[in-house]
Amino acid sequence: MGAWMRNAKPYLLLVAVQFGSAGMFIFAMDAIAKGMSHYVFIVYRNAIASVTLAPFAFLLEKKVRPKMTVRVFVEIMALAFFEIILDQCFALLGMKYTSASFLSAVMNSAPSITFLLAVILRMERMKIKEVACQAKVIGTVVT
Numbered sequence: 001m002g003a004w005m006r007n008a009k010p011y012l013l014l015v016a017v018q019f020g021s022a023g024m025f026i027f028a029m030d031a032i033a034k035g036m037s038h039y040v041f042i043v044y045r046n047a048i049a050s051v052t053l054a055p056f057a058f059l060l061e062k063k064v065r066p067k068m069t070v071r072v073f074v075e076i077m078a079l080a081f082f083e084i085i086l087d088q089c090f091a092l093l094g095m096k097y098t099s100a101s102f103l104s105a106v107m108n109s110a111p112s113i114t115f116l117l118a119v120i121l122r123m124e125r126m127k128i129k130e131v132a133c134q135a136k137v138i139g140t141v142v143t
Contacts, residue, residue, distance in 0.1 A: 021107070025100040028092060038092035042085065112143040 024045075031041055057065075066072050095103050115136055118124035127133050 018108075022100075022104055025095070025104050025107075029095055029100040029103075032092065032095060038089065038095070041092060042088045045088065046084070109143050112140040115140050 028038075028041060028045075032038055091103055091107065094106075115124065119126060126137075128137070
């Protein structure tokens with residue numbers, strides 16, 4: 001049973017993440033429908049995530065994180081603004097006009113779009129004989 005659980009752990013975690021995402025979309029839709037500003041929701045969501053994850057990051061990643069320089073700090077802030085904040089802002093803004101299930105489907109297609117852009121911009125090499133590449137292509141087509 002131990003080996004089965006060890007092998008199944010990544011798949012179980014993926015399912016748990018999908019349930020968590022769906023729950024968050026439903027919760028966000030309800031909060032926005034009751035009048036909460038999507039900007040306020042983003043602040044609350046990121047504050048809770050920071051308070052929850054920061055202790056784990058400090059304890060578990062202490063030896064592998066880079067030294068905090070001005071450049072690293074600017075990169076972190078740019079990534080936080082352009083990826084996380086704008087992504088959440090546009091997603092929650094779009095939620096006003098669509099449903100949580102539509103938003104969930106669109107958000108789940110993001111890896112496929114990223115893969116397509118990486119192939120088009122030649123950042124990803126297509127070696128179609130490799131199993132990993134075949135899996136990426138099949139996943140992109142299915143999505």
